[in-house]
Amino acid sequence: MPANGRFRVAVIGGGISGLAAAYRLAKARAAGQPLEEHLFEAQTRLGGVIHTDQADGCLIEAGPDSFLSEKPQAFELARELGLAGDVVGSDDARRHTYILHRGKLATLPDGLMFLVPTRLLPMLTTPLVPFAEKVGMLRELFRKPQAVGDESVAGFVERHFGRAMVENIADPLLAGVYGGSADELSIRATLPRFADMEQREGSLIRAVLKARRKMRRVPRGPLALFSTLENGLAQFTRAIEQRLEPSRVHCGAGVAGIRVAPAGGHGRPGYDLVCHGGLQAGFDALILALPAHESARLLSSRDPELAAPLAQIPYSSSMTVAVGYHHRVRRMLPPGFGFLVPRREGPRLLACTFVHAKFPSRVPPDRALLRCFLGGSRDEAILNLDDEQAARLVLEELRQILGLSEEPLFVRVYRWRRSMAQYAVGHLDRVAAIHQRLRHHPGTFLAGNWESGIGISDCIRSGQTAASNCLRYLAET
Ligand SMILES: Cc1cc2nc3c(=O)[nH]c(=O)nc-3n(C[C@H](O)[C@H](O)[C@H](O)COP(=O)(O)OP(=O)(O)OC[C@H]3O[C@@H](n4cnc5c(N)ncnc54)[C@H](O)[C@@H]3O)c2cc1C
Incomplete structure (x- = not known):
């Protein structure tokens, strides 16, 4: 003592x-x-990268905006702190995500379990994967179990589903979530579940379908994919x-x-x-x-x-830019949560969330709110732009991608240096x-x-x- x-x-x-x-x-x-x-x-x-801000009646998450509902710790902590009643789920009825492909927004195929396709028709019709790789995906069903050491997510996904899945889907998803690159991130550390599936089953498609059948037998409450707190993560x-x-x-x-x-x-x-x-x-x-x-x-x-x-x-840096508009902008956007941008498409934007659609209670009915994510391991230099330059860049890229030429009501820029572990x-x-x-x-x-x-x-x-x-x-x- x-x-x-x-x-x-x-x-x-x-x-x-x-x-x-x-x-x-x-x-x-x-x-x-x-x-x-x-x-x-x-x-x-306090809070580190958790920082909730306000502008023009909108609630802005400058850093993280939500937590994955399937991991229990955040919800449990909210409950202990007396905040269980404040936990809100994403509006999953509107959950479409788009990927910019050859300058146009293409829907992320339905039934994709992060990187693994589980429904035939959406995969057959998506423009994101060329025909030869679609045929290759059918062969994936017959892969034998295999134990390999650690490798990049890109290497892993390419072995199973081909290069287009890496460039058009895996890489933008990882850039949007981790600010990282599929060529560098480790499959064992980032997506261990898929590495284990390969070892057990060989085919990821078979393994995911099997896991889903098992899950259906366990009755669960109506969990949204993402949860957050009514008045922000702060x-x-x-x-x-x-x-x-x-x-x-x-x-x-x-x-x-x-x-x-x-x-x-x-x-x-x-x-x-x-x-x-x-x-x-x-x-x-x-x-x-x-x-x-x-x-x-x-x-x-x-x-x-x-x-x-x-x-x-290694750590990556990122920048978020919140752009508030008059509510008429809502009608100019495709229905859904937002879009991701593969690196080779050109824009510096990595991802954009339509906040009023994902978490409607955060944006008053007479406003629309877009939250853009930039930077990551391949574009640290973007943090050197001042607020005005960053705002100009984002508005120009939103104009190119969404055809949005409305004047914003406000723009807020937030920088997070060396904050996301890779x-x-x-x-x-x-x-x-x-x-x-x-x-x-x-x-x-x-x-x-x-x-x-x-x-x-x-x-x-x-x-x-x-x-x-x-x-x-x-x-x-
Ligand atoms: C833009 C962005 C979006 C994200 N989105 C999501 C999301 O939607 N969902 C999700 O689950 N996760 C998300 N993440 C990841 C997640 O938010 C972070 O990994 C997590 O919040 C990190 O928490 P932390 O306490 O470990 O680190 P930090 O939040 O970085 O906190 C570290 C703290 O240490 C302080 N510090 C540093 N040096 C010293 C020192 N010498 N002495 C005293 N204090 C010091 C810093 O000031 C800081 O406050 C996101 C991250 C970022 C950056």
């Missing part, structure tokens, strides 16, 4: 990973555990912040360095944080809930062998090496979107796991 009778834990990073960790510690404290949780955040607000941030002790939430307190102090009274090392704004001394444990490159920087002098694999995890080929080995090396540092725990998934639910799980491991360590101390 430490001198003042309470363990002091520092959580560094106030994005959703760090908030989930701090909240788990706060719950343990409320349940009687002798500890103080402190949260250190470099910016003046509701998570606010609700967690309210449950933390205000004097221990340190915003504008970026951690510049960590000093390891000699073993304290309980025989374990202590930690001091060199923060912008002064030294914060005397912590018994640390949770670094940061982008991997930032954890690498803070750990490099202490253990280069731990910092090296962290520093090797699970490149070999990622799982790097993460295993990090966890292995971390065993040499009792009292230090890591979380973040590089660890076990980049989605909001994955980050919540990562933060909660780090906090649980930390509580176990303190209990053993």
Whole structure:
């Protein structure tokens, strides 16, 4: 037991990973555990890339806009925070997504389970895949189970469905979700379910159809594909912040360095944080809930062998641009959630969501809202445009793609530098090496979107796991 009778834990990073960790510690404290949780955040607000904004009556998600309903952690956390009644689903009745193909919007074929076609007719009629590759897809049904090592998503999809599926479907989907490229992302780390299916069944189409038949036998509630919170994802941030002790939430307190102090009274090392704004001394444990490159920087002098694999995890940058219009624009758009743009089509836009269609309650009836996504691993340079240049570029590309020449009512530009971990080929080995090396540092725990998934639910799980491991360590101390 430490001198003042309470363990002091520092959580560094106030994005959703760090908030989930701090909240788990706060719950343990409320349940009687002798500890103080402190949260250190470099910016003046919490939430990290979760940032909900408002303009002209519209609710704008500057970063993530929703979470996948099939992963439970975000919904569970919302329930615990008393926000279950605020969870809203996407309006899936209108769920069409388009892909820009030879300058025109083509519908993403119905029945596509992320990358795997499961319905014949839409695949036969889609212009996105040439005839020879359609015939090849029928052959895919007869593939034998096969165990291969890690490879790129592009290599994997090409082996099963041909190059057009990579360029016209897989790559734009991955760019829209991960800001990444199918040629670089690892199939085992990004889409492990499909790698396992290949190993078990050989044919992905057969495996997906089988899994779907099984799922139909399990009665489920009417789950939308995407869920979010009625007043924006920042509701998570606010609700967690309210449950933390205000004097221990340190915003504008970026951690510049960590000093390891000699073993304290309980025989374990202590930690001091060199923060912008002064030294914060005397912590018994640390949770670094940061982008991997930032954890690498803070750990490099202490253990280069731990910092090296962290520093090797690439991150992409992105920009979102929200454009608000008069409601008549709704009638000028095709029905659906939005569109994706394959790289070779030319525009710098990667994706565009028709927010008023996906989450109708976020946009008043007299407005239309488009949210554009740009940047990613192939176009970091776009972040150098100033707001005016970015707005001009986006409006011009919307004009080319949608024929939209209406004057917008507002444009908002948001930049997210080095914020999305890229699970490149070999990622799982790097993460295993990090966890292995971390065993040499009792009292230090890591979380973040590089660890076990980049989605909001994955980050919540990562933060909660780090906090649980930390509580176990303190209990053993
Ligand atoms: C534009 C965009 C759209 C996305 N869309 C979706 C989506 O729709 N659905 C989904 O599930 N996921 C989405 N994601 C992914 C998901 O939102 C992120 O992976 C997740 O929110 C990351 O949370 P985090 O806490 O790990 O990291 P971050 O949110 O990056 O938080 C890290 C925090 O650490 C702070 N920090 C950094 N260095 C220091 C330091 N030295 N000291 C103190 N603090 C420091 C930062 O200021 C930041 O607040 C999106 C991501 C982006 C960028």
